[in-house]
Amino acid sequence: MGILAFANLSKTLPGGRTLFSSISAAIDEPESVALLAPSGHGKSTLLRILALLDTASGGEVLLESKASSGWHPQAWRKKASYVAQQSVMLPGTVADNLHTFSRLHETPFDEAEATRLMKAAGLSSMDWAKEAETLSGGEKQRVALVRSLLAKPSVLLLDEVTASLDEHSKEAVEKLLLTVGSEAKPALVWVTHDMEQARRVSTRTWFMADGAFTACETALFFRRPPTEAAERFLQRQASEAGP
Numbered sequence: 001m002g003i004l005a006f007a008n009l010s011k012t013l014p015g016g017r018t019l020f021s022s023i024s025a026a027i028d029e030p031e032s033v034a035l036l037a038p039s040g041h042g043k044s045t046l047l048r049i050l051a052l053l054d055t056a057s058g059g060e061v062l063l064e065s066k067a068s069s070g071w072h073p074q075a076w077r078k079k080a081s082y083v084a085q086q087s088v089m090l091p092g093t094v095a096d097n098l099h100t101f102s103r104l105h106e107t108p109f110d111e112a113e114a115t116r117l118m119k120a121a122g123l124s125s126m127d128w129a130k131e132a133e134t135l136s137g138g139e140k141q142r143v144a145l146v147r148s149l150l151a152k153p154s155v156l157l158l159d160e161v162t163a164s165l166d167e168h169s170k171e172a173v174e175k176l177l178l179t180v181g182s183e184a185k186p187a188l189v190w191v192t193h194d195m196e197q198a199r200r201v202s203t204r205t206w207f208m209a210d211g212a213f214t215a216c217e218t219a220l221f222f223r224r225p226p227t228e229a230a231e232r233f234l235q236r237q238a239s240e241a242g243p
């Protein structure tokens, strides 16, 4: 069964500018996808539409082969979970944050899994009684990801989740997401401006530019960009990254 798909999806902004038009793609297995595009070309908007946090102008989004209209938005977001660049800690302690899913859904808290994920995130020595608001940005982001993973999502929609982190936290986040859940591995969609990260973490790339959408293997995308726009994009990224 498909995990997440969109078909003939379009988004036109209130002022009339079309971000993308009639684009389609599907994730059928727990793979890792990089979503790349020049700045302002609609990456976050697409990610938010996939999490039902924004609405499309046309087309449909499907989770487990069922259109979004047939889902309760809360049930959808439990399975297709959006993670922002700067995660918000809920009031209370680290433990309170980790208990969020079990509290909301009245399910037992899986302490062993939480401990395992915290360890995988490089946070095994963290005091769970600590006020979450006092954590560093990198710690907050990792706790937020563990919090999301405890809900056992089918797909994580990652909106530049490491962009404001130092190298150490960035590595910890990548490691956590790429090694998580051997028995219930989520698919990952990474919006990133970091081309090295895209190459490291993804096996497939979705590229958007000027309303057009291309999907291909990540290795191929970087070796032989599929369109002129993709080639220009990569050249610009390389020149911005410096020698």
Ligand SMILES: Nc1ncnc2c1ncn2[C@@H]1O[C@H](COP(=O)(O)OP(=O)(O)OP(=O)(O)O)[C@@H](O)[C@H]1O
Pocket: 013, 014, 019, 037, 038, 039, 040, 041, 042, 043, 044, 045, 046
């Ligand atoms: N609800 C909205 N109303 C008006 N404009 C919007 C709305 N949502 C997004 N936009 C505009 O759409 C464009 C695309 O935004 P989006 O954040 O999706 O792009 P992006 O590719 O993620 O950009 P970046 O790489 O800079 O983060 C931007 O110009 C943004 O201002």
